[in-house]
Amino acid sequence: MERAIFAGGCFWCMVQPFDETPGIYSVVSGYTGGHVPDPTYEQVRSHTTGHTEAVEIIYDPEIISYERLVEIYWQQTDPTDAFGQFEDRGDNYRPVIFYSTAEQKQIAEKSKAELQASGRFTDPIVTTIEPAQTFYPAEDYHQDYYKKDPENFARNHARRAAFVTSHWGIEHA
Structure with a gap:
């Protein structure tokens, strides 16, 4: 198993x-x-910790590649917005790919350059690529929130879902 960490707004x-x-x-x-x-x-919400909300993914590289995970990541965020994502604003919602290895860093940087060159977005891609630091799991009530409170999740997720559909052509749950 390997680990990937991505920040893209509300976890x-x-x-x-x-x-x-x-x-x-x-x-x-x-x-x-x-x-x-x-x-x-x-x-974290107080903007005094320097932390950002993120997800830690444990995956089997024999089944899914880090390249594919980065691709999924891009398709969930607005990579042109450095100051939050959708209705979530501030440094604790900034978009970041946190890398754990030199290979992950290389893959992320290459993918970012390809996305910028693709012309999909007219504004610059501002998502940062940073070394992974200690990851602290959030409180239990934040885990699997989309399953625990699907109605509130849908309300909070509406702008992101619309963006994903319009920019990536992906119907989002």
Whole structure:
């Protein structure tokens, strides 16, 4: 098993696309990239920890490649918005690909360059690619939120789903 960490706005919205993909063992919502050990949701929300909401994905590289995970990641975010994602604004919602190995960094950088060159977006691709730091799982009530409260999830997810459909042609749950 290997690990991937992606930040793309509210972690509630980042779980489902990965959770429903073959080869993925687990998707955990949490916090990373900051300077406060074991932060709470309220601390991260205060914008004083440096952390961003993210998902940690444990996957089987024999079934799904890191390249494919990065592709799925791009299709869930607005890579031209550095200050949050959709209705979620601020540094704790910034888009980041956190790499754990030199190979992951290379794959992410190549993919970002290809996306910029593709012309799919007219604005620059501003998603950062940063070394992975300690990942802290979020509180239990944040885990698998799309399953726990599907109606509230749908309300919170509506703008992202519309963006994914319009920019990627993917019908989003």
